[in-house]
Amino acid sequence: MSVWRRLCDAAVLSTALIMLVPDPVRAAPDVPVPPENLLLDRGTGEISDADRDLVVKVRLAGLWEIPAGEMAQRKSNSARIKRIGRNIADQHAALDELARAAAKELKIALPNKPNSDQQGWLDEMEAAQGPEFDAIYIDRLRSAHGKIFPAIATIRSSTRNDTVRRLAQQANQFVMTHMTLLESSGIVDFAALPAAPAPAAATGKAPAQVLSAAEQGANEDTLGGADMPLIAAALAGGLIAGILVTRQVVGGRGRPGYRGRRPRYYGG
Template structure:
């Protein structure tokens, strides 16, 4: 293979590598298989107790504690009273996870001086009484119905606290609780006993409040597609990549022996 052919082949390889790198920068998902649903990076959230603690933060912490106080014994009953292996497994897993979440909650409350209850509230005690009086399939249905309804109520409350709290410890607790609740919803629904048609419907969407603040566009402007915002890291990455490839090509070109001989002849 001649030096020119060798260099041409290298140039094609470099060009292909550059194209692949551009693809990764522009659309990372196209360059790798989807690994699954990512877990939030909890370690990036500090847990120092810094920031003001609102009444909503205290109420949220109490509610997470209350959830564990009745769902742990409910899960224990599921293991003892249900004839369905799936229900027993769901009860065991949810109870075990609430033990972990309850410790996180008590640690956060101790750090922030939040007083926590030590027994379920009246409604929760009533649900536990229903389960104690039921057997077999009746127990299974009550267990799934009560836990699915409770998780459906606290799920949006967690989101509100996660996005609004000023305290880093509450923020981290809310993020962790969100992960637990999503898992529990999925476990409960895997029983195939959830009556989705009977679940509360979502409230109607509220009217947009930012429309009036937007500038009025002319008909000509409205017909034009909106310009995408500049992605500074992407542009910088492309610039560096292109500069590196250009430098490599230049060095290869000047290191070609045939070109050096032509340069030497030009001097004599």
Template structure:
């Protein structure tokens, strides 16, 4: 293999590598991955079980009506099943789970322990109704946007459980709907795709990705163009070069006529 052939082979390899570098990161950015919302849902399902299981147990024994006692028993048993699903999903996804409820949830449990009679019924129904109303929209959002099949299945299961619990709590007759937290309205039209991370919308999430991909593509294109020019100069050094011939020397004076 002569020198020109070796140079040509090296040039083609370098050009292929540069062109590949221009497209690699963009493909990696589009690969499915576990999002913060996915992880948050798994943790929140676990937290729900950590306080609603003991809350249901208390309602089963402290409820002042047969319906409250029945609802407490059902909710406790169903959260035990849902908690097992959350733990299984967390192990598959590598998500670390808490072992105790949040300070707010612990306060709700203390409220229930201190209450009795109809007052207990109201605290039990109201606190659980508020909590289920909070997580219900979050489950729907994750279910609609997740790319992970494990999270998608957990969201489906959690959605069925929470919907059932909302119906059960409403059936106690102890929910004060006037004091439920206000509904969170849908995002403004110009922000909806940003919140969902849709790259088609000219928002922060989509724009960042588009700018990053454009810079990578531009850098790869410039590098490939430079490599092409250098390769042409190596392979065809005479092309495009004008040879200037030196002027012929003048005849010696003694030979002039």
């Protein structure tokens, strides 16, 4: 094996070892949206009262947010608010079709008009104009989305029914988009939003799976932090050793008395 072949092998090995070390810089920056075709929609699986309630609530959301978005086109002086209202209304029309299809599959009765609270919010908007309308519109919709968001997550993670699971997945993506649109108005009063409940006090030993995850995270931190100098030192040591051996082999040819290996001849 030639000296240069050995050097190339050492370089390839060093590169492979470096690639094994986790590098947070290589993490993908985009958050993926799960493809809808991964979820079944056959109406199979036990359906709970909470599942039915979610389907009804998705329907109710469209019954007041669609007319609210239409009002934004007439009553707001802000091009941004008009666009937000139009986008949310159009998206709720699409989500409403999904909710009605799920209700038909699962034989769930749906309302045809907003509930009393929602009608009250629409009445407030109807009586307002300009900046006052903008404030009411953004506040009422952002508050409503903040309340339904955790409810959707609970159903998505617990339902036994595949049709409800799919609807919850779709609704979750719509709600996240709508909250982002509403917040892009720049007039959301975040300080007025309900505070998250305080975390429950730790009691006793944490579940085994939690400890396992924590230990795994600690191990990953060790690999990415404390072990990094050791890995670097080992790689550097290997490269230095390779260089020294190469110098001895190459340099030996120039020393007095050095005799290169004679080629062997077979026959002839």
